[in-house]
Amino acid sequence: MATSSRFAASSRWASLPYRAPSRFNRIRPAVQIRWAGTTSATSEPHQPNAEGGVKRGTVPAKTIKYTSETYPDLKRESKFAKVTPEHVDYFGKLLGTEAALIEGLSKDASEDIEPFNSDWMRKFRGHTKLVLKPQSTEEVSKILKYCNDNMLAVVPQGGNTGLVGGSVPVFDEIVINLQRLNNIHSFDDVSGILVADAGVILEIADNFLAEKNHIFPLDLGAKGSCQIGGNVATNAGGLRLLRYGSLHGNVLGIEAVLSDGTIVDDLSTLRKNNTGYDLKQLFIGAEGTIGIITKISIICPRRSPAINVAYFGVESYEKLQEAFKEAKSQLSEILSAFEMMDGRTQKIVNQVTGKKMPLEGDYPFYCLIETSGSNPDHDGEKLQAFLEHVMENEIVSDGVLAESQTQIQDLWAYREGITECLGHWGGVYKYDLSLPIASLYDMVNDVRDRLTKAGLIGNGESYPVVDVVGYGHMGDANLHLNIPTRRFDKEVEKQLEPYVYEWVKSKNGSISAEHGLGVTKKPYIGYSKSETMIKLMKQIKNLYDPNGIMNPYKYI
Amino acid sequence: MATSSRFAASSRWASLPYRAPSRFNRIRPAVQIRWAGTTSATSEPHQPNAEGGVKRGTVPAKTIKYTSETYPDLKRESKFAKVTPEHVDYFGKLLGTEAALIEGLSKDASEDIEPFNSDWMRKFRGHTKLVLKPQSTEEVSKILKYCNDNMLAVVPQGGNTGLVGGSVPVFDEIVINLQRLNNIHSFDDVSGILVADAGVILEIADNFLAEKNHIFPLDLGAKGSCQIGGNVATNAGGLRLLRYGSLHGNVLGIEAVLSDGTIVDDLSTLRKNNTGYDLKQLFIGAEGTIGIITKISIICPRRSPAINVAYFGVESYEKLQEAFKEAKSQLSEILSAFEMMDGRTQKIVNQVTGKKMPLEGDYPFYCLIETSGSNPDHDGEKLQAFLEHVMENEIVSDGVLAESQTQIQDLWAYREGITECLGHWGGVYKYDLSLPIASLYDMVNDVRDRLTKAGLIGNGESYPVVDVVGYGHMGDANLHLNIPTRRFDKEVEKQLEPYVYEWVKSKNGSISAEHGLGVTKKPYIGYSKSETMIKLMKQIKNLYDPNGIMNPYKYI
Structure with a gap:
């Protein structure tokens, strides 16, 4: 399996011809940010950009706790059968022994079953003894029909890069891994429509499209490992949503298999098709609980030849909102990212990496603005006008503009490096929230006040909490509330939950903006959805998976 | 009820400050196109831009044929109760007599029940004796619960501007008209998210947004009459889809009422919300068959200060595809429309209106390109570079560029006037199809050959068919196949159907790109969807509407 690059930025623009907007050197160029530890890979098999509502710990490889121990309330459902030699025999005959990986019995001795049982964060671990790797939709259909008939629970698994434990078993569910279903079927360079198997790795799809001068309308840090079927199944958001919109708009068709083996053949390659209920939408974000996505068709935009990145210091959250409004207005059709970082996150990156900050002064807020357009000169002029406006009107206090591909990566690294640096002290309590933009940062202040009052934040080893920080995709009103800690602590957890979820509910926000429910947020869905919803x-779940074999113990 | 403007263009740009891109006069300016008959309203109460798979006839107002006569296979289902005085009493007490319009009993004598029984094309006519106009979601809920308990069939009705007979009763179904549910609830000018009632007229919503410097991400000819709830219920496509994408991506939340009165409270105002199945998607395009949409929240883009329109003559369909690819590449982020018209449609507009064509030469194909951007100078330069490229490389043969708001409207009128002009000889057989772009126009040629071979096309009165023409939203691969006729003729119909549908099926196209199924396409869904789908x-229909009271005799 391919290893993802540590920072999305470095792979993201690699294939784009970059033209430095050299006229902008009135604002001082971006400092050269390089730090130790950002180029060497960790021992983790996958390294997605972890920003979601999960604890990111430092557990050694051999001691990953079983999910069933971490969540003792989860009990194996007795209605599910246990895998028998007869079942194994069926799957072996259906798929061949290489594609049916059985603990202790795999032909390929180098392939251990354990990576399929645990996640890249080493937070979740299941007990499966059987991993199946079908190579066709028909095989997926036969597997599911057999499992449904025999009451065998299953877990669909793509690149296994999720953050909420959705893609690994809790007990002995059979893993259905999609990695062998990995063909790109067609690309129409007039319409921009790509048809590909669910198991195609996002970066491979995007590289394929780069050759055709198009991009995949989704980008995220785990692109080197995650699969497009998993992206669709989890309705991944990522870095391009502000510009290209959600997968609900971009996915044109889906082929999926229901629990009884029914093949849902809704693989339309048409931009418009008003012939009945849009059932494919149900599979987008269903996290494998009603079926397994086997193919998708998706509309892909043209690749932008011009990319610019600027980084600003801002005096207040109110001014940050003003800057966002101005960016939307003046950068308009070329704005492709508006990321917010509070001063605390940037100081932590500085402190952990020891590298110079992009700006000299200290500011409570920073933002990173990216533009993508078809004409470098026009984009440069728009950005220049925007810069002059926000500087002259004191909406921003200082700023730098990248003048080279390296500087673009360096500025992005000060945003994307946050996740890694926050783990410096031990663990991180992480929440991925959607909130109205106006109250986005109040959440961070309120949690910080709360933990301060409880005497849990401080500089010494006696304090469990290092700080409470916020950053995220401001363009999508998506806050990553993070609490770096020296150790996980019951007292801290009591202060955080259900407080954070209740706060989100009071603002009609979402407890999961882009990372889904999985195991971790299943108990909290009531904070974002009504009893009626x-x-x-549950009606939909029962309709498509009456035996409940699809990814049990998760979602709802 | 507001009357829609005859040509969408004239109202569409009215509120936009227009800056003429005066540097383009190397290409000759657009001719002043004005013709008789385009400024006076017809006697029809609504005048949407009719481009869908329907016959557009010239039936006088008093002689609209009942749908039950046009479609004799449709029989009233005996399971539905007939409206009794007791029912009327209930609704009268619930809503007040003004909101419960009963034939012969309405307090407001000026309000006839007949407009609610028939459509603006005068093609469909029902037998209802009861129209209800709820003013709140709770009233809608009580109405549906009562109807469901008493087996009374209902038809949800918005602006009644559809083209497939979806919004009028077939028999005596109670009409639930949403016109009184018409408040705009909120608009956030940072996020661009609007929350409004389903009965708000699209143009009113767009005018409201214009004041806030935003646009509704949907535009269509019927904007003066159609309601946003109906737009969502029919997943309307329209003129902005190429740029802003479909409603599946832009609608963020929906409040709807199910047949049993359950209020689906999924009115999220968040751009990202991954907390469970995205059920609201089922209501987008469901044509009122599983519930009634009462409120929507939708993300609205900034309004573009610069609009440019160019019109080209092209030698072949291959070159038209090249022009489209170049437009996508060079105009990229500012391209907002790419409309194709064959030479026959443009000659018909010329012939019927007697007005000069925008270009002097005769071409087999024409296209209209619109750009919308934030900087008039930049857009002008991009367009200039595109024009030079496509002219020098002989991708297009000739072109004009609008130099004023009037000229923009005039060029749009040569595209939008087609529908009206095709009706000149009597009736039109109309199909609204999605097809792969490469084979889009083959459909038109094949149908023309077929009718020619059958001896049905010609110049004299003895030939039923005048011509077979094609035009549409090339940017969305959406063809409007139109067959203007002197009279509707069984022999022509035998040649057209199921031939057209089989042809579409052979290319994996869609028999309804943007106009939905309604009454007219219900029998043909099998050409675009498999038996499994x-x-x-039907499972979904049965789940949400087990008694089948919601918009019966239609959809599937």
């Missing part, structure tokens, strides 16, 4: 969701 | 759709 949960009842209606 | 139809079975799954």
